[in-house]
Amino acid sequence: MFVIKKGDNKVEVSPSEVDEILVLSSSLISTKALMVALSHGIDVIFLDSRENPWGILLPSVVTVTVKTKKAQYEAVLNNDTTYGEEIIKCKIFNQHIHLKYWTRSGIKTDYKELIGRDEPTAARIYWQNIALLLPKDIHFDERDADSADQFNMALNYSYAILYNRIFQYLVIAGLDPYLGFVHKDRPGNESLVYDFSEMFKPYIDFILVRAFREGFRLKIKDGLIDRESRSSLARIVVKGMDDKVKEENDHNPKTLVQAIRAHAVKLASSIREKRPYNGFKLVL
Incomplete structure (x- = not known):
């Protein structure tokens, strides 16, 4: 499960419910979360302060993005x-x-x-x-x-x-x-x-x-x-x-x-x- 925290609030989300993860410049994401995302074929896109993509993390196997x-x-x-x-x-x-x-x-x-x-x-x-x-x-x-x-x-x-x-x-x-x-x-x-x-x-x-x-x-x-x-x-x-x-x-x-x-x-x-x-x- 992905665990999303904001202050004292915490939400758990199943990888099966996630299409992609957008990481804003002010956000933090753990390496464990990245591993879960990539193992489930979920692309991770990093956005700058203007929400422009500056990088994409892809798994080492063929994904929908590669196709x-x-x-x-x-x-x-x-x-x-x-x-x-x-x-x-x-x-x-x-x-x-x-x-x-x-x-x-x-x-x-x-x-x-x-x-x-x-x-x-x-x-x-x-x-x-x-x-x-x-x-x-x-x-x-x-x-x-x-x-x-x-x-x-x-x-x-x-x-x-x-x-x-x-x-x-x-x-x-x-x-x-x-x-x-x-x-x-x-x-x-x-x-x-x-x-x-x-x-x-x-x-x-x-x-x-x-x-x-x-x-x-x-x-x-x-x-x-x-x-x-x-x-x-x-x-x-x-x-x-x-x-x-x-x-x-x-x-x-x-x-x-x-x-x-x-x-x-x-x-x-x-x-x-x-x-x-x-x-x-x-x-x-």
Whole structure:
């Protein structure tokens, strides 16, 4: 049994009830507990103060994590495009759903134009419509990560928060976050993180459009978001990610964070078992 202590409180947990153990920077774990975990095929993930994984302890026998990574490498080496295609299809679908939400709210958008388009064309149409949804004082014309306008800078910062969450859950699911299906494999490039995030970005966009339409603004100093604005923006995004979101063909609403974790596990399982992956499709 694992014994978890906090102050005078003590809880015993059977290894059969544990999928993985997350060790925070402020936590202590005994070598006996590690031995029990590894003997039962339980991965141990060490997280830093920002909850980013900095190390994983694996048993010396083949585990689900090893099988998952091996299957992921095989899929990439065999040029299996199905996972990447599903992710991009879901991205465009979710962009469509985002714009459709505003049309239902009485603001006309070209949401119907996205379906059936290739990614570059869909992206151009999508961001043109986002520009029309935003107040004119924002001066947003198109998605440009290098632009100094408020909305592009907010997107960059908010996507970084999303990437952090996704990196964590992909690692926990046993996937290699640096080996993707869509974005190019380069040293230090979190390709799978960027791939996987595409399905969830339209909801982050929705959170930001809603905030800016309600009057939220950033303070820019020397070409950077000032500290107070960063804190305010982070609160908006983190709070939005804790919103309950509905997913197509799923009658149990989850928070966006829960959906990200569930789909990381789902993608890992699909790759490991060499079966199709059904991506995240938003309902707004």
